[in-house]
Amino acid sequence: ICIFLKHILEYENGKFAPDVSALYPAVRSAVLHMLASLKDTMQAAGLPGSASTSLDETASASSSAFMGVLGGSLGLNDPFLQWTTQIADEDMGNPMRVAGSTASGNHGSMTVSADSWTVMKNTGGTDDVMGTRSSVMATNSATTSMSVVFNSPEWLTLQGNHASQKGLFRLQMAFLEASSERLCAPLQYMFSENVSIDDAGNAISHLPLLPSKYDIQRFDGIIRQELALADPREGGGELSAVTMIAENIVEMISSFCAQAENAVSNVGENGCLSADGSPTEALIHDMKVAKIMNFMAECLRMAPEKVFLDPYRPAVTNQLEEASNVAMGALLPAREEIDNLVETMILRPLCRALNRRVATMMGRMHLEGAYLQHGVGAGMDADGGGTSFVQKYLASFYDNLSATFLSKLPPRYSVVVGSNVSLFSVFTFVSNASLIRPLSEDAKLHLTQDLADFELVLDQFMTRAGGNVESKALGEIANGKAYAELRAVRQMLFWTGLDDKSKPAAVIAKSLLREVWVRDVRASTVFHYLFSFAPNLLSSPHHWKRMRVDEYVGTLVSLDGDTEEGESLDWMTTMACCDSYQQRESAQSALIGSSESSEGDPRVAAILMSLGPELLRRRRA
Numbered sequence: 001i002c003i004f005l006k007h008i009l010e011y012e013n014g015k016f017a018p019d020v021s022a023l024y025p026a027v028r029s030a031v032l033h034m035l036a037s038l039k040d041t042m043q044a045a046g047l048p049g050s051a052s053t054s055l056d057e058t059a060s061a062s063s064s065a066f067m068g069v070l071g072g073s074l075g076l077n078d079p080f081l082q083w084t085t086q087i088a089d090e091d092m093g094n095p096m097r098v099a100g101s102t103a104s105g106n107h108g109s110m111t112v113s114a115d116s117w118t119v120m121k122n123t124g125g126t127d128d129v130m131g132t133r134s135s136v137m138a139t140n141s142a143t144t145s146m147s148v149v150f151n152s153p154e155w156l157t158l159q160g161n162h163a164s165q166k167g168l169f170r171l172q173m174a175f176l177e178a179s180s181e182r183l184c185a186p187l188q189y190m191f192s193e194n195v196s197i198d199d200a201g202n203a204i205s206h207l208p209l210l211p212s213k214y215d216i217q218r219f220d221g222i223i224r225q226e227l228a229l230a231d232p233r234e235g236g237g238e239l240s241a242v243t244m245i246a247e248n249i250v251e252m253i254s255s256f257c258a259q260a261e262n263a264v265s266n267v268g269e270n271g272c273l274s275a276d277g278s279p280t281e282a283l284i285h286d287m288k289v290a291k292i293m294n295f296m297a298e299c300l301r302m303a304p305e306k307v308f309l310d311p312y313r314p315a316v317t318n319q320l321e322e323a324s325n326v327a328m329g330a331l332l333p334a335r336e337e338i339d340n341l342v343e344t345m346i347l348r349p350l351c352r353a354l355n356r357r358v359a360t361m362m363g364r365m366h367l368e369g370a371y372l373q374h375g376v377g378a379g380m381d382a383d384g385g386g387t388s389f390v391q392k393y394l395a396s397f398y399d400n401l402s403a404t405f406l407s408k409l410p411p412r413y414s415v416v417v418g419s420n421v422s423l424f425s426v427f428t429f430v431s432n433a434s435l436i437r438p439l440s441e442d443a444k445l446h447l448t449q450d451l452a453d454f455e456l457v458l459d460q461f462m463t464r465a466g467g468n469v470e471s472k473a474l475g476e477i478a479n480g481k482a483y484a485e486l487r488a489v490r491q492m493l494f495w496t497g498l499d500d501k502s503k504p505a506a507v508i509a510k511s512l513l514r515e516v517w518v519r520d521v522r523a524s525t526v527f528h529y530l531f532s533f534a535p536n537l538l539s540s541p542h543h544w545k546r547m548r549v550d551e552y553v554g555t556l557v558s559l560d561g562d563t564e565e566g567e568s569l570d571w572m573t574t575m576a577c578c579d580s581y582q583q584r585e586s587a588q589s590a591l592i593g594s595s596e597s598s599e600g601d602p603r604v605a606a607i608l609m610s611l612g613p614e615l616l617r618r619r620r621a
Helices: 002-010 017-021 024-044 055-064 126-140 146-150 153-159 169-189 213-228 239-263 281-308 318-367 389-404 411-434 441-466 474-492 505-513 516-520 523-531 549-556 564-592 604-620
Strands: 194-197 203-206
Touching: 024 146, 024 153, 024 169, 024 239, 169 213, 169 239, 213 239, 213 281, 239 281, 239 318, 281 318, 281 411, 318 389, 318 411, 318 549, 389 441, 411 441, 411 474, 411 523, 411 549, 441 474, 474 516, 474 523, 505 604, 523 564, 523 604, 549 564, 564 604
Parallel strands: none
Antiparallel strands: 194 203
16 A cells, blocks of 8 residues: 555656645554554464564464464354364363364363454353453453554554655655645745835835734634644544644744744834833834734644544543643644744843833932932922822833833733833832932831832732733742842831941841841842941942942843842942942041041941851852
């Protein structure tokens, strides 16, 4: 049959190859079923090594053991040829007669012919013999594992390879090629070029045209049709056919992603937002591409269930469930490729652009002196209202981000953007707040309230980002590190370790390391908070580097939300500030004759130098 299929595939330059190749799943299934049946038959016959030896080896072994090639057949009971198969007990005294033989003999307590396992059970004394043989059959008739069939020389011969002109390999290649052509046929209509002609006859290139929802639904229909070819109930073959078709789908998705990558505007983070913070035309185009890619990913996720399970509910078999699971796992690389493309080309530049706006908004905390001493109404309205910095600026700002950007993205992508923005927002807000100097008791109370309000704002922001589908709590972002720091800072603000003026710096540093909130706060946050108690001679890190506060915070927290590099740089700056303080304090002491400063605690520099290495070591651990 393999040679016959080969000639059909080559007939008239492959004129019938697409039609004939569609038979491959059914032919493959039939071949494997035949081999598995032969293996099961040999096991039922009790042939030695039937689970691992080839058919030829088994045939020779069975001949020497007075057994048939397949263990026996009822066809041997032929009265015309005078072939009979009998079973006799030793107690009956009747010898066994092998086909065509007149010889007799005694074979022990029980004599069984080579074909006795296929002979119908007789009544009388043969019941015990057949019952014993049936128990042996029940023990040896376990279904052959498909791995045994795939490793058998019979399957390797029937399968063929590149070098062989026989076997099913040519039919398999024709089938996969025809399947790939059907899958890739709609790609030529996806993300086509958009060129217009101006009045002077010059060609003007625009952003590529995007496929419609109906185009993607057509893709979905083709994917399901191809997977249906491997449906076990439709003669589609065993589960390896599911994997082969799924690999073709993955290759098609790779081509689809390559075209989608060319269709992205690729303007980067600088071209995502306009001057007023609204999305540019290029970003709107990219968000539409993200919707298309999400729809395609959802089609891939639902295709196995729609093909193998939904048509047969509630009578779903284990084989159908296994086929669905195999297809789901085989299609997973395609979904991951779609997500990686969207994250790299669209979401990451958008997150960096939004985080830059967040950093600018947080910088107003220092520009407007929201928590400085001049007036208890700092951060309040001119009429004396109690509007805090978070309520006045940040609440409406995050509402606008949610309505303008997150609502335009699919939930699974809006959660990614919302998580990245929230992570960056927490670290940036805390870093800005820790650099406030001086920090009075009223400012601490005000800041504590704003920290609670800010947590509520971000929690609502994340709820709107995920909607009812992909909700994600603030405490789940980055393993809860940002959320833990946001809550630990409230305890840090009311630390009273410097109240006892008689304690040396080393003792204070050790007691500070034993505080509960220290493990949840970045080292830079603790350093900057201690600067608020320092003398005026000890310059703040951003003053020492001659930078604005928002610029210095930008070196601590990258636009991607990473803080590891910033922590190391901040410790270097802190040591430089302490060294400069020691020089200034020594010079002032030589001129004035006293090392005591009018304001601030002179122990802060020593505490910082003793505290820094241990905090950084804990952070890395």
